[in-house]
Amino acid sequence: MSNESESTKTMTTGQLLTSYGEAIKAGLDNGYQYVKAFDQLNDTTDQAELLAAAVQLTNYQLNADFVVFPHQFSDEDVQLIFLERILQLANVGNSLQISNPDHVQKLLCKFAALGDQTFTFTKSTKNTTGFFFGPTDYNRPLFYLNLATKELLFHGASLIDYFVVDLQGTDVADLKATLQVLLKVAEILKEHFGFKIDFNVLDGINNEFYKFAAGDVSESIMDELFVKSADNQFILMADQNGGASLNLDHDIQLKVYNMGSADRPQWGASIHDPDQKESFVYLLLDYPFIQEWYLDNKKQLGILSNQLIFG
Amino acid sequence: MDRKTEEDQFSQNDAILSSALKQKMAYLNDLSESITKGNDLKVYELIDPNRFATEANGETLTETKPDHYGLASDLNAQLSHHLSDQLIDYLGKTYPFFYYHEYELGKFHIYFGNWWDHRLFGELDPINVRFNFSEEAYGMLAKSFQLELENKRVNDDEMRQLGEENEKLTQLIEDQDKRDQKKEAVRKQLKENEEKSPMPWEAGKVKEAHQQLTDALLELTNIDEQATNARPKIKENENKILALSKEETILNLEKQNIRASFGSFDAFNDSNDHLYAKYIQNLTAESQVKDDE
Structure with missing residues (x-):
């Protein structure tokens, strides 16, 4: 009895070294798996392998009790490397590049068109x-x-705040080129990886309904659009059910209307064009008077995004 | 009176009565038939034969024609609805900027344009082929055309006044810091004033200075109060300016459309005055084309 209890309490030197060795091996092996996944993230030309590597490396527990690695990439870095690589594989690698590869940790990237x-x-x-x-x-x-979870969701209000307000004065062509890269990312993820995408204000599909934050829109806001349009030689027309429509250049039509009911209004906008390319952000960039109208009344007109994710 | 004459008189009376009734029946038959056949030209003749002859065909009548419209006038609403169909087609070509809404059987609101917040401009009377414009709506348009000759707009004065008021209010808000500094200075002076123990012959002067300083302080705090209330007032004025510019935008569109279709406001008015004749002549021309076919 006493011998047995003794043996559980103390370890022989041999046992100690064995378990130490095993812990180090396990730690090194873990590090090896990590590096292997990193090589895969860096080298593979197979899209499924690329995604698998990125998923594996996200939240990877690299350090163990006995083996600690001082230089590690962060989970954020993994996402950015993945982003750069899918664009490379799609042969548009020039559009976005990691700008500080000499640093490990907290990688940054730049868009070719945004300096x-x-x-x-x-x-x-x-x-x-x-x-x-x-x-x-x-x-x-x-x-x-x-x-x-294979999801990519755009945030309408942030896209507008950044590309329309923060970057005001930047050449619209450069802004659009950058937005085009974001759209390309979404397209790749959707087409090749089966991601669920919420394009929000970048959606150019006709009838996409951009919801306004306030739900209801006061008459004076519509009056303002009417007056501003007329100042720019466009006429805001009365449309069905109290809505309005505005015919712009190149057969582009903006509609503003209530999708909800009289009791529970949900006003919003939709854009129609033959090419199904004009999105809400593009419209704001293309028509300064619509941009002014939107920004003047941002509290009511702010475009809603997924509140569960961004809220 | 002998019996024979009496009988003659009765039979003569019956003959007149019977002929008059036949005339009325013929009238109603004609009307009914014209409606079934869609012959609006004939309908208009039956509704007002005298106006039809003089105004539309330029005839000079030596005696007025018999008018039986009283027999059908209780069917005004239905008749109006019937006649509106072709009339609105015609007006669609000649007055492309007017839109109609039948708010009850045979009664039509006229809207000028189909743009945002278009104005209710009056009513259409299909029986008499007439626009009954709302005095207010028409009057404002007339005024706008009139003022345009002087390079002015209907709401210019009011908009300028509101704009100036907003500039002043904005200035009041911006000057808050300056006023705070001034108040500080005045308060300091007041304190100095109150600490003085003047010689009797100077007491009046010191008291007077005290009053002036108190007044100045009051004046400044009054302006402060105005500045505090300025923001809602500015917003209110902005809304008024927006409503007025909307009105101007609408008037501009109306004028543009009248010019595009008629060339001038006078030509538009002239066309309205002769709408009946023009429409009847148009129906006549159309019926001849049909006959030729």
């Missing part, structure tokens, strides 16, 4: 595998990316 503006990912506090992508200088979550 020195840097962007990075930030981890969501609500979803462990979710990340927000945005400019480093402003707190604007432009989109939410979750590789594990």
Whole structure:
């Protein structure tokens, strides 16, 4: 009895070294798996392998009790490397590039068309595998990316705040070129990886309904659009059910109407064009008077995004 | 009176009565038939034969024609509805900027334009082929055309006044810091004034200075109060300016449309005055085309 209890209390030197060795091996093996996944993230040309590597590396527990690695990439870095790689594989690698590869940790990227503006990912506090992508200088979550659940959601209000307000004065062609890269990312994820995408204000599909934050829209807001349109030689027309429509250049039509009921109004806008390319953000960039109208009344007109993710 | 004459008189009376009734029946038959056949030209003749002859066909009548419209006038609403169909087609071409809404059988509101917040401009009377414009709506348009000759707009004065008021109010808000400094200075002076123990012959002067300083302080706090209330007032004025510019935008569109279709306001008015004749002539021309076919 006493011998047995003795043996559970103390370990022989041999046993100690064995378990130490095993712990180190396990730690090294863990590090090896990590590096293997990183190589895969870096090298593979297979899209499924690329996604698998990124998912594996997100929230990877690299350090163990006996083996600690001082230089590690963050989960945010993994997302950014993934982003850069899918664009490379789609042969548009020039459009976005990681700008500080000499640093390990907290990688930043730049868009070819936006000069020195840097962007990075930030981890969501609500979803462990979710990340927000945005400019480093402003707190604007432009989109939410979750590789594990295969979701990409754009944030309408942030996209407008950043591309229309913060970057005011930048050449519209450069802004559109950058938005085009974001759309390309979404398109790749949708087409090749089967992601669920919420394009929000970047959606150019006709009849996409952009919901206004206030639900109801006061008559004076519509009057303002009417007056501003007329000042710019466009006529806001009365439409069915108290709504309005505005015919713009190139057969583009903006409609503003109530999708809800009289009791529970849900006003919003939709854009119609033959090419199904004009989105709400593009419209604001293309027509300064609509932009002015929107920004003057942002409290009511702010475009809603997924409140569960961004709220 | 002998019996024979009496009988003659009775039979003569019956003959007149019977002929008159036949005339009325013929009238109603004609009317009914014209409506079934869609012959609105004939309907208009039956509704007002005298106006039809003089105004539309330029005839000079030596005696007025018999008018039986009283027989059908209780069917005004239905008749009006019937006649509106072709009339609104015609007006669609000649007055492309008017839109009609039948708010009850045979009664039509006229809207000027189909733009945002278009104005209710009056009523259409299909029986008499007439626009009954709302005095207010028409009057404002007439005034706008009139003022345009002087390079002015209907709401210019009011808009300028509101704009100036807003500038002043904005200035009041911006000057708050300056006023705070002034108040500080005045309060300091007041304190100094109150600490003085003047010689009797100077007491009046010191008291007077005290009053002036108190007045100045009161004046400044009054302006402060105005500045505090300025923001809602500015917003209110902005809304008024917006409503007025909307009105101007609408008037502009109306004028543009009248010019596009008629060339001038006078030509538009002239066309309205001769609407009946023009429409009847148009129906006549159309019926001849039909006959030729």
